[in-house]
Amino acid sequence: DDGISKLISLTEHLWGGDFLPNLYVVVTCASRYLASRDEGKAWIDRQLDNWRFQYLYKLVGSDPKRFIFVDNPDADSSEPNVAARQAASRHALLDVLASHSKKGIAPWTESKIKA
16 A cells, blocks of 8 residues: 555654654544544544554554544535634644653654654
């Protein structure tokens, strides 16, 4: 699969494993799971039958808390409650990033790129 091979190239050959504790998976168009973390966890569990998903899951340490669910409607779509949905997504993202442990996880910098 071309998408997974590109991800493998980035994670293993360009960045190396040191950056993995800083990696999160963002799942878009996921208003249902943004509203209910338990449903989000159930969705993750259902996806584990797929080898591509398993690869992503292992990259984030098999930790469901490293999945961020967002609802990202287009502002020009005329969908209902766009501003509130976008705000909820930003809040979810910032909550996860604010709780990200900095202890024992060095920040990723360009100097970490493998030559």
